[in-house]
Every structure is written in C-alpha cells, then in structure tokens.
Amino acid sequence: MNDHAVANPLASSALVPPLTVAVFFVVAAVFASLLWGAGPIGPADALKALIGQGSEEARFVIMELRLPRTAIAVVTGLALAVAGALLQALTRNPLAEPGLLGVSGGSAFAVTLAVMLGASSATLTTVVAQVGALAGCSLVMLATRSRGLATDPVRLVLAGATVTGLLLSLTSVLMLADQRAADEIRFWITGSIAGTPFSHLKAVLPSLAVAGVLVVMVAAPLAAMSLGERAALGLGHKPGRIRLLVLVAVALLVGGATALAGPLVFAGLVVPFIARAIGGPDIRKTLWLCLPIGPTLLLVADTLARIIGAPAELPLGVITALLGAPVLLYIVRSGRMPTL
Secondary structure, eight states: OOHHHHHOSOOOGGGHHHHHHHHHHHHHHHHHHHHOOSSSOOHHHHHHHHTTOSOHHHHHIIIIIIHHHHHHHHHHHHHHHHHHHHHHHHHTOTTOOTTTTTHHHHHHHHHHHHHHTTOOOHHHHHHHHHHHHHHHHHHHHHHHHTTOGGGOHHHHHHHHHHHHHHHHHHHHHHHHHOHHHHHHHHHHHTOOOTTOOHHHHHHHHHHHHHHHHHHHHHHHHHHHHTTOHHHHHHTTOOHHHHHHHHHHHHHHHHHHHHHHHOOOOSHHHHHHHHHHHHHOSOHHHHHHHHHHHHHHHHHHHHHHHHHHTTTSOOOHHHHHHHHHHHHHHHHHHTTOOSOO
C-alpha cells in the first residue's frame, strides 16, 4: 500500500450508494422527529406549522420545542458515533465505546460537580464536561496500558466498567449530598434532550468544530496504524501524537454530547458497528458512514422516547440502552472479540 492509497479519504466509489441511503434515512428521521411527539400536536398539525400555517400552539411546539431537540439529537448522535469509531480504531477493539471506557462517566461526574458548585453557563458546563471526559478516558487508558490495552478487549472493557462504575457512584454521592443539584440533573443523568435550548447547542459548536478538524487530521494516520505501528512510522506518521489527538477529539466530542444530552450509553458502540458492517474495516469509510447513521439512531431513539410513554416521556438513555445492549451481546456471542 502506498502513501496515496492511505491518504485517500474515499478509497472506493462503492461507498457512495450506502452513504446516499444513509442520508435518506437521516432526512426521514428528522421529519419524523418534527412531526411526532408526546403532546397533542399530531403530524397533520405539525406539517401545517412547518409551512407557516396552523395554530399558534402548533407553531410554538414545532419551532420552540421539537426543532431545537431535533437539531441537538443530530449533533449528539454525530458526535457520539464519530467518538466511538475513533476509540475503536485507536484501541483496535470492537467493544471500545465512550459509555464503556469512562468517557461519559467522567463527563457526567464533572458536570454534576460543576452544578453543585453553582455553574450555570452553558459554555462553562461544556468545557467542564469535556475536561471530565478526557480525565475519565485517560484514567482507563492508564489503568490498562501496562496490561496490553490494544490486544485484550475484555480487559479494556472490564477496566472501563470499573472506572465508569466508580465515577457514576461518586456522581450519585454528590447528588445525595445536594438535593438542589439532584433535582436539577436527575432526568439529565439518565440521558435526555427534552427542553435543552438552542443556546446550549451554540455553546458546544465551537469545540465540536475543533474536534472535526482533529478527526480530519487523524483519519488517514489511523488507517495507516491499522496496518501496525511500524507501517505507520514508515509512512511518516507518529503514533504517539496520533493517540493524543484522538483522545482530545474524543473528549471534545463526548464532552459536548454529554453536556447536551447527558451520558448516553451504547450510541458510540452501535453506530460504528453498523458502519463497519456496511463499509468494511477502513476507518475513513466508517467515519463517513457514521455522519448520517449516528444522527439517525439518536433521532429514532428520541422519537420513540416521546411516543412510547406518551403523554409522558421515557429517558433517552433508556432507549439507547435498549437498542445498544443487543448489539453488544451479539458482538460478544458471535466471537467478534479479536482486535480490529
């Protein structure tokens, strides 16, 4: 394989048809998210509101409630999907996922602590969530580095589950110690985008843009590293630098997503798994397919969360767990445990 082949972001035109289909599904999911909800505004009323007609109540529900949460679901799904793909490529482990490797747990703990200390700014919450995500992921990496991180998927997941359990326990202790903070974040901690305003999304976008630049920078080197570190070095890449950039990108992506929607589990596991099943093991193809598939998953999950328990809503994290757990069991039971 030459340098040109590794650097080419779209190695084959065979990716175009599935990518086109995936884009169609995400567009359909966006419309479903806008048309269906837990309230009395049905698809017919919602459609009228979208074209500028209908009642004042319908226009308010669509423009002020469903449209923001739809946009937030798109961004959150994209961020978690790309973060999961990066972690799996970095560790060469199909079980690597932000919710399983302490990333989401660290982010949730940091946000809970910040809320207890009086943080109210959306920008500050985002920064705190991203720092917590980086700290949680780094802790898991350090705990497993001496034991063969990239070559033992089970050990990595066990270490991640231990750290995540510890962080979530500490989060629960903080909530018990401060009833005001508990009331403020109880629904968020289970995963939810209900009522999240556009201002929070605007606060997250700059850091996600930086993460996007980092993803572009590391995509080709990660593809080279899949051939082995010696091959990557021979192609002029520096594995240590690439690992650092990937971890920073993952922290920015997961921290931003957690600040918006809470610690959602399995979203970063399911989407890369589907993307690899469609496009093969090339990380560049996986990342391209994650762009539409990630938002589609979150949009479908959020729409189901509104419809299943109507007129109440189920926590989004419950739906993503129900969708993701079978995929995790399938990976384990099918013997797809070897490194990528």
